[in-house]
Structures are given as structure tokens and as C-alpha cells.
Amino acid sequence: MDTRISRRKFLEAGSVTTAGVALAAGSKKTAYAADKKKVRVGIVGTGNRGCSLLTTMLHIEGIEFPALCDINTANLARAQEILTKAGQKKPEGYVEGDHAFEKLMEREDLDAVIIATPWQWHTPMAVFAMKHGKYVGVEVPAAITIDQCWDLVKTHEKTGVPCMMLENWSFRSDNLALLNMVRQGMFGEIVHCHCAHSHDCIDHWFFDPEGNIRWGGEFLINRNCDQYPTHSLGPVLSWLDINCGDYFEYVTSTASDSKGINAYFTRKFGPNHPNAKRKYKQGDIVTTVVRTYKGKSIVINYDMQLPRPYDNRWMLQGTEGIYNEQRNALYIVDKSPEYHQWEPFPPYMENYNHYWYSDKEWQAAIEQGHGGTDFLELSVFIDAVRNGTQTPIDVYDSVVMSCIVGLSEKSIASGSKPVKCPDFTNGRWKNKKPTFGVKA
Amino acid sequence: MDTRISRRKFLEAGSVTTAGVALAAGSKKTAYAADKKKVRVGIVGTGNRGCSLLTTMLHIEGIEFPALCDINTANLARAQEILTKAGQKKPEGYVEGDHAFEKLMEREDLDAVIIATPWQWHTPMAVFAMKHGKYVGVEVPAAITIDQCWDLVKTHEKTGVPCMMLENWSFRSDNLALLNMVRQGMFGEIVHCHCAHSHDCIDHWFFDPEGNIRWGGEFLINRNCDQYPTHSLGPVLSWLDINCGDYFEYVTSTASDSKGINAYFTRKFGPNHPNAKRKYKQGDIVTTVVRTYKGKSIVINYDMQLPRPYDNRWMLQGTEGIYNEQRNALYIVDKSPEYHQWEPFPPYMENYNHYWYSDKEWQAAIEQGHGGTDFLELSVFIDAVRNGTQTPIDVYDSVVMSCIVGLSEKSIASGSKPVKCPDFTNGRWKNKKPTFGVKA
Numbered sequence: 095m096d097t098r099i100s101r102r103k104f105l106e107a108g109s110v111t112t113a114g115v116a117l118a119a120g121s122k123k124t125a126y127a128a129d130k131k132k133v134r135v136g137i138v139g140t141g142n143r144g145c146s147l148l149t150t151m152l153h154i155e156g157i158e159f160p161a162l163c164d165i166n167t168a169n170l171a172r173a174q175e176i177l178t179k180a181g182q183k184k185p186e187g188y189v190e191g192d193h194a195f196e197k198l199m200e201r202e203d204l205d206a207v208i209i210a211t212p213w214q215w216h217t218p219m220a221v222f223a224m225k226h227g228k229y230v231g232v233e234v235p236a237a238i239t240i241d242q243c244w245d246l247v248k249t250h251e252k253t254g255v256p257c258m259m260l261e262n263w264s265f266r267s268d269n270l271a272l273l274n275m276v277r278q279g280m281f282g283e284i285v286h287c288h289c290a291h292s293h294d295c296i297d298h299w300f301f302d303p304e305g306n307i308r309w310g311g312e313f314l315i316n317r318n319c320d321q322y323p324t325h326s327l328g329p330v331l332s333w334l335d336i337n338c339g340d341y342f343e344y345v346t347s348t349a350s351d352s353k354g355i356n357a358y359f360t361r362k363f364g365p366n367h368p369n370a371k372r373k374y375k376q377g378d379i380v381t382t383v384v385r386t387y388k389g390k391s392i393v394i395n396y397d398m399q400l401p402r403p404y405d406n407r408w409m410l411q412g413t414e415g416i417y418n419e420q421r422n423a424l425y426i427v428d429k430s431p432e433y434h435q436w437e438p439f440p441p442y443m444e445n446y447n448h449y450w451y452s453d454k455e456w457q458a459a460i461e462q463g464h465g466g467t468d469f470l471e472l473s474v475f476i477d478a479v480r481n482g483t484q485t486p487i488d489v490y491d492s493v494v495m496s497c498i499v500g501l502s503e504k505s506i507a508s509g510s511k512p513v514k515c516p517d518f519t520n521g522r523w524k525n526k527k528p529t530f531g532v533k534a
Numbered sequence: 535m536d537t538r539i540s541r542r543k544f545l546e547a548g549s550v551t552t553a554g555v556a557l558a559a560g561s562k563k564t565a566y567a568a569d570k571k572k573v574r575v576g577i578v579g580t581g582n583r584g585c586s587l588l589t590t591m592l593h594i595e596g597i598e599f600p601a602l603c604d605i606n607t608a609n610l611a612r613a614q615e616i617l618t619k620a621g622q623k624k625p626e627g628y629v630e631g632d633h634a635f636e637k638l639m640e641r642e643d644l645d646a647v648i649i650a651t652p653w654q655w656h657t658p659m660a661v662f663a664m665k666h667g668k669y670v671g672v673e674v675p676a677a678i679t680i681d682q683c684w685d686l687v688k689t690h691e692k693t694g695v696p697c698m699m700l701e702n703w704s705f706r707s708d709n710l711a712l713l714n715m716v717r718q719g720m721f722g723e724i725v726h727c728h729c730a731h732s733h734d735c736i737d738h739w740f741f742d743p744e745g746n747i748r749w750g751g752e753f754l755i756n757r758n759c760d761q762y763p764t765h766s767l768g769p770v771l772s773w774l775d776i777n778c779g780d781y782f783e784y785v786t787s788t789a790s791d792s793k794g795i796n797a798y799f800t801r802k803f804g805p806n807h808p809n810a811k812r813k814y815k816q817g818d819i820v821t822t823v824v825r826t827y828k829g830k831s832i833v834i835n836y837d838m839q840l841p842r843p844y845d846n847r848w849m850l851q852g853t854e855g856i857y858n859e860q861r862n863a864l865y866i867v868d869k870s871p872e873y874h875q876w877e878p879f880p881p882y883m884e885n886y887n888h889y890w891y892s893d894k895e896w897q898a899a900i901e902q903g904h905g906g907t908d909f910l911e912l913s914v915f916i917d918a919v920r921n922g923t924q925t926p927i928d929v930y931d932s933v934v935m936s937c938i939v940g941l942s943e944k945s946i947a948s949g950s951k952p953v954k955c956p957d958f959t960n961g962r963w964k965n966k967k968p969t970f971g972v973k974a
Contacts (some may be wrong), residue, residue: 282793282797283793283797285790285791285793285794285818285819285840286790286818286819286837286840294874344949344950346786346788346823346950346952348786348823348824348825348831349831350725350726350825350829350830350831351725351828351829351830353722353723353725353829353853354725354853357722357723357853357854358853361854361867361868377829377831378725378726378851378853379725379726379831379851381823381831381833383786383788383821383823383950385788385790385950388791389790389791389793389817390790390791391788391789391790391817391819391821393821393833397726397851400725400726400851400852400853400856401853401854401855401856401865401866401867401874402851402855402856402865402874403856403865403874403875403876404874411818411819411837411840411842412840413793413794413797413798413840413841414797414801414841415841415842416840416841416842416843418860420858420860420861421860425841425842425843426841427801427841428801434734434841434842434843434844435843436843509784509952510784510786510823510825510952511951511952512786512949512950512951
């Protein structure tokens with residue numbers, strides 16, 4: 095009963111970033127709250143992304159890395175070497191089999207874990223980590239089914255342990271400046287957003303440059319959905335007060351046929367290459383349309399297997415103006431100098447620079463060449479761990495971004511029927527105040 | 535029976551622009567086919583748009599204007615004056631009541647009528663004109679309900695008289711150059727398009743600058759749909775071979791709440807202005823997603839009541855490349871100089887200039903300052919009338935663009951359920967070859 099009460103208290107407290115967070119009674123206590131100095135981080139998954147995060151964290155003060163885990167020995171050794179070369183102690187390595195991560199997470203000397211593994215492992219690992227009292231920083235998407243979304247939420251609510259999906263595009267300086275402008279009401283009431291993850295990943299992510307399938311590519315064979323909706327949705331979440339004033343009511347989703355992968359292999363490796371002849375379930379372009387309870391609409395495009403330059407195509411429209419990332423421009427009624435004409439966004443970006451980017455510490459970091467979104471994202475995550483506070487992206491934010499994977503799949507499979515979004519917050523979105531990027 | 539046969543022959547012949555078209559037996563014959571000189575055009579609706587079309591037609595050789603119609607005497611007089619000032623005979627005016635147009639269309643000395651009236655009149659007038667043997671050039675949208683779409687199709691099939699919606703954006707030089715590129719396979723197999731009619735029309739089209747509601751604004755009170763989908767869809771139709779190889783299978787449509795109109799009136803006329811307090815059914819942003827039988831997807835945005843610069847946001851994606859109108863750029867695999875980097879579209883636009891724009895006559899017209907899409911569109915319409923051939927945009931093209939009005943309304947009203955698109959072509963889309971902009 096007491097556990098239940100303190101869990102509830104945590105959940106309430108968790109809606110304000112400044113509130114201290116005590117881990118729920120019953121979960122394994124670690125020493126970080128008492129210590130408030132070094133934060134001890136374990137990393138699970140030390141491939142390219144894991145090593146990149148590790149390297150970035152080397153520039154954040156007060157982190158120790160007692161343990162790393164990867165099923166690939168070479169990956170693990172490389173990560174250990176990064177640390178020893180940086181003058182840190184060689185971390186213990188966990189490499190034996192798919193469940194080696196459990197041994198790492200069972201350690202008593204870790205405050206947090208970073209999870210940078212294949213998608214299907216994100217939720218099981220995050221759940222295990224929360225159950226063992228470790229703050230979770232998990233790569234995107236946090237979950238790839240609706241059941242996994244619920245697993246994360248329920249585990250968080252049971253353990254009280256924060257879980258943050260590492261959606262770095264929420265931390266981009268342009269997106270944060272825009273958030274400032276939105277919160278100051280410059281666009282009036284927000285009505286609509288478009289966003290996309292337009293990134294041709296056929297030749298490096300889904301398949302390697304030699305045409306061999308990677309783990310990411312396996313998802314293209316058996317699923318048809320928005321596989322990767324969080325880089326597009328991340329900043330939109332806070333622009334639209336999703337989870338803190340508004341919430342997804344339902345989505346529809348439509349996929350084009352799958353043509354791009356076969357065309358790529360035919361073009362590059364010839365029509366007889368096995369991957370040129372294979373049948374892929376994943377459509378090339380998935381368009382998901384969300385309607386929120388407060389009557390806003392969001393268009394989300396998955397677009398990762400046709401040849402094209404990288405793009406996010408963010409667009410935000412309100413009753414007083416519009417922002418368009420592709421044009422790097424905006425228009426605001428009675429403010430923009432010419433009627434119905436774009437004006438450049440960069441001056442606004444400077445004027446409405448988010449405090450995270452104007453803080454001297456980040457400025458110094460940027461000047462030292464290791465600033466940017468990952469640095470900011472990991473810094474605020476580590477700060478939360480150190481202070482025992484809620485993470486800036488909480489478990490509800492993590493799952494509401496990720497649930498588009500499962501919802502879009504269901505809609506596409508049914509011929510684009512509307513699919514209701516589960517309320518992971520159990521109604522708390524109605525009264526929660528915005529916390530992301532809000533100054534303490 | 536003979537009528538039936540000749541109608542069928544017409545429909546078959548109509549799939550090739552070069553084929554001569556004899557009006558079906560039983561319909562009123564006019565003299566244009568025999569004469570092949572002057573084309574005699576009546577104009578119904580001589581407001582701003584009608585007068586603009588009239589003025590443009592003054593620059594096309596071989597047109598006479600025996601009759602004009604408008605319920606507004608001043609509009610009619612202005613149009614008559616345009617003609618007399620240009621040295622033409624003063625046309626007879628029809629002004630008495632809503633059905634004055636019938637008297638005009640019953641005249642024996644007209645080969646064609648141009649209809650530029652409020653939306654709800656487009657179909658009834660076009661139907662009446664076809665029944666009286668007059669080629670129809672009707673402003674957009676040709677129809678505003680699915681029933682009206684069927685009225686147009688059935689009347690055309692009964693009378694054999696061509697009906698062309700005057701969708702001028704299908705005739706833009708950029709869109710036609712892109713069509714050339716698409717047809718040459720430069721983008722590979724086309725997979726997806728985005729298009730929008732993003733045009734803030736609150737202060738001049740839906741309402742006048744003094745805040746009085748115009749006829750267009752009445753639609754905002756009682757309907758919630760994509761009111762105006764043809765400027766966005768026009769060029770997409772030919773890029774994607776809709777009606778000639780592919781067809782809309784179903785659409786889903788989602789509207790945001792209606793906020794922009796009330797905000798506009800509150801801002802400009804104060805919160806107590808009746809139009810600031812009025813409830814509008816029409817959502818600010820409507821997103822319609824089409825899936826075609828051949829597995830392509832199209833996103834169409836209605837966006838006419840929030841403050842913003844004009845935009846169409848055309849984007850086309852295929853297995854070999856992408857075109858992006860907002861960026862005025864494209865990327866083509868193995869052709870664009872840098873991997874995954876945009877290159878400017880204008881050089882391509884020049885290289886793939888459509889023959890309609892390279893023709894000496896149009897060049898001369900452009901140099902004389904009256905070229906452009908309306909001139910081209912009306913010229914090819916008049917050519918079809920003069921030669922007794924099918925119009926470049928036929929009745930099926932006209933209704934498939936327009937049917938989005940009714941389909942989106944139905945989907946929105948049902949909470950974004952998918953709505954099947956009726957097959958107005960009765961299966962002929964499967965075998966018809968592309969004709970739009972194809973050189974004879």
C-alpha cells in the first residue's frame with residue numbers, strides 16, 4: 095500500500111521537472127541520490143551508435159562507466175578502448191549471449207543504463223533496467239509494438255524509475271527556439287503540424303554497402319508500418335503539448351507499395367541478386383495522420399527507402415502564423431514585414447534561442463566542438479540521474495512517440511481504418527503542465 | 535441504338551487527343567466542326583474570374599463572343615465593355631434571374647461555353663450546356679458532390695459533348711516539364727506525391743476585405759471537407775497516370791478544428807463581430823490521403839483559412855529520384871552530382887520544357903505579355919472546340935479531381951474512415967493511354 099502511495103506521489107511529482115524523485119519503495123536503491131557526485135552509467139550496445147553516445151558522454155563531467163555490454167566482442171573491446179584511452183578505468187565487459195545485459199543491470203554500482211541495441215531489444219532491456227532501479231536512457235524507438243509501450247508504462251508505474259527515450263531531434267536548437275516562440279503564443283493557437291523522417295537508409299542502415307541485410311532490414315520483410323516515427327514526432331510533441339494538455343485521439347495510416355528496395359538492388363547489384371528478388375512487406379512511404387482530442391492534426395511521413403536527400407519537413411501552423419523548416423522561413427501576421435511573404439527563420443532562431451543553448455556550459459561545450467543535440471540530450475539525462483529528478487522526456491513521452499509504429503501497422507493492415515490511440519497516461523494528459531525545456 | 539454506338543465510339547476515340555470527335559447523334563449540332571474558323575464562345579459568369587478569362591481569350595485568334603450571362607448587371611456591362619473596347623461586337627447579355635444561362639446555352643450560334651460562376655452552379659450549368667451541344671469549359675471545382683460528378687459523367691456519356699474543367703495549374707510550365715521527366719522515366723516508378731492548396735483566402739475570397747461574407751464563405755459554415763482540391767491535384771493526375779493506367783482506390787480524410795476564421799475576425803474586427811462569433815464547420819487544415827489501385831499514395835492538403843504565404847508544396851517521389859517544388863530542387867540517382875544532395879530544378883525545367891511552351895505561338899504570346907497558364911489552357915480548349923476533338927482535360931479528369939470534395943467530406947464525417955472512390959470511368963482507366971500534353 096505504501097508502495098502504491100509513493101508511486102503515485104512520484105507520478106505526480108514527475109510532472110514537474112524541478113521536483114525531486116525518490117525511487118519507489120521496493121525497487122533496488124542505488125547510491126546516486128545520496129552521492130550527488132559521480133553518475134555511474136552502464137552501456138548496453140556498443141556498436142556505432144553506442145560508441146557515439148559514449149564518446150559524447152566523455153565530455154560531460156562526473157560520469158563513470160563501470161560496465162559495458164555487447165554480444166559482439168570487437169564492439170565491446172573498441173568501447174573499452176575508448177574509455178581507457180580517455181584515461182578512465184577499463185569497464186567490465188558483458189558479452190556472453192543475448193541476456194548478458196541482465197548481469198550488467200543487476201550490478202549495484204550503476205545509477206543508469208544507456209541502451210543502444212537493435213529495436214526489438216529496447217523495451218525488454220528498459221523494463222529489466224527499471225526493475226533493477228536503473229534510470230533508463232533508451233535509443234529510438236523505445237517500443238515497436240503497443241504491448242511494448244504498455245510494458246514500459248506499467249513497469250515505470252510499478253517501479254517509479256524514470257525511462258527516457260533518447261530522441262535527440264527534440265533537442266535541436268532550431269526546434270527549441272521554435273518551442274519558445276510557440277509558448278509565447280507567436281503562432282496563435284496551434285492547429286496543424288507536418289513532420290517526416292525522410293532519410294534514405296537502404297545502403298547503410300537496413301543493408302550494408304555490400305548489400306547484406308542488417309538487423310534493421312529484417313523489419314522491412316515482415317512489417318508494414320511507420321518503423322521510425324520518433325525523429326519526426328519528437329519536437330512536435332512539445333510544440334503541440336501532447337501529454338500535457340492534448341493527446342492523440344486516433345490515427346489513420348496509408349502505405350504505398352514497396353518498390354524502392356527492389357529497385358535499389360536491381361540497380362546496384364543486378365536483377366538476380368537475392369535482395370532484388372525478395373518480397374518486402376514495408377511500403378516505401380507511409381503517411382500517418384493523427385487527430386488530437388483538442389482538434390489538431392499531425393501528418394507523419396515514414397520515408398526511408400527511396401533515394402533522396404535527408405529531410406524532416408517540419409511545418410507548424412497556427413491561427414497567427416506558420417513555420418516551415420524546409421524553407422527555413424516563417425510568416426507571422428502583423429509581424430512579418432510583407433503580407434503573405436516568407437521571412438527568414440534564422441534571426442528568430444537567434445532571438446528566441448532556448449536557455450539550454452544560451453547556458454554558458456553548453457556554449458563552452460559547443461565551442462569545444464562537442465556540442466550539439468546528443469551532448470545536450472545526454473547532459474540533461476545525466477543531470478536528472480544525478481539529481482534524482484524526472485527525465486525531460488519521460489516514459490509517457492517515450493511511448494506516445496513510439497506507439498505510432500504499432501498504430502500505423504494496425505491501420506495499414508485494415509486498409510487505413512482509424513485506430514484509437516490508447517491513453518498511456520490514464521487521463522493525466524488533461525491536467526499535466528508542460529515540463530520539457532521549461533526552466534526550473 | 536445508333537446513338538449508343540456513336541457514343542461508345544466517341545468515348546473510345548476520346549482516349550486519343552488526335553482522334554476527331556463527332557458529337558453524338560441526337561445532340562444539337564453546331565456549326566463549328568464544318569466551319570473550322572471562328573469559334574463562338576458564350577461566357578456564363580462575368581465576375582472577376584470570368585472577365586479575366588475573357589481578357590485572356592481576346593489574345594487567342596479566331597474567337598467570337600456572341601453572348602454573355604451574369605446575374606449582376608454591372609458585371610455584365612463591364613464584360614461587354616471589355617469586348618467593345620477590343621473592337622468586337624457588343625455581345626448579347628443575359629441577366630434575368632438564376633436561370634438566364636439557359637437562354638444563352640439554348641442559342642444555336644455558340645460552339646462552347648465558359649462557366650465561371652459560384653461553385654454550386656458549375657455542374658448544373660455544365661450539364662445543361664452539354665445537353666445543348668456546347669463544349670464546356672468549367673471553372674474549378676467542376677463538381678462539389680459525388681452526385682454532381684456522376685451527373686457530369688452521365689451527361690457526357692449520353693450527349694458525347696466534351697467537358698473540361700479549367701484546372702490551370704495542370705498547364706504550369708514547371709509542372710509540364712516535370713511531366714516530361716516523369717514520362718521519360720527519370721524518377722523511375724512513381725510511388726508517392728504530396729500536394730496542397732495552401733492559400734489564405736479569408737480576406738478576399740471567402741469574405742470581402744470589409745468582413746462581409748461572400749458566396750464562397752457560405753461553404754465554410756455548413757461543410758467540412760477539402761473544398762478546393764483541384765489546384766493541388768491537377769498536375770499530380772498526369773504525373774501519376776490517374777485515369778490512364780491507375781485510379782484512386784480509396785481516401786481517408788482528417789480535418790483539424792476550425793480556429794482560423796474566428797481568430798481572423800477577432801483580430802481584425804473585434805470579438806463581437808458577428809463573423810467572429812459564428813460557428814464554422816470547415817476545419818482549417820484538411821489532410822486527405824489517397825491510395826491508388828497500383829499502390830501509389832497521394833497526400834492532398836486543403837489549407838485556405840490560416841495566415842500564410844501561397845504554396846502548393848508539390849513533391850513527387852519515385853524509385854530513382856525526387857522532385858520538391860518548395861525547394862525548387864530535385865535529386866536523381868546516378869545523375870545528380872552529389873550523393874543525397876538537392877540540385878536546382880530550373881536547368882531541368884529548361885531542358886525538359888514541354889512542347890506546349892516551346893511552340894512558337896506560345897512563345898510569341900508569352901513575349902507579348904499575355905502568356906501563361908490561362909492562355910495555354912484556354913488555347914488548347916479552343917483548339918479542341920475548333921477541331922471537334924476531345925479536350926486535354928476530359929470529363930473523367932474533371933470529376934476525379936473534383937470528387938475529393940465529396941469523398942473527403944464523407945470520410946471526415948465518419949471519423950476519418952476510408953471511403954472508396956467510385957469508378958467514374960467504368961474500368962476504362964485500366965487500358966486508356968495517357969493523352970494530356972501528349973504531342974499529336
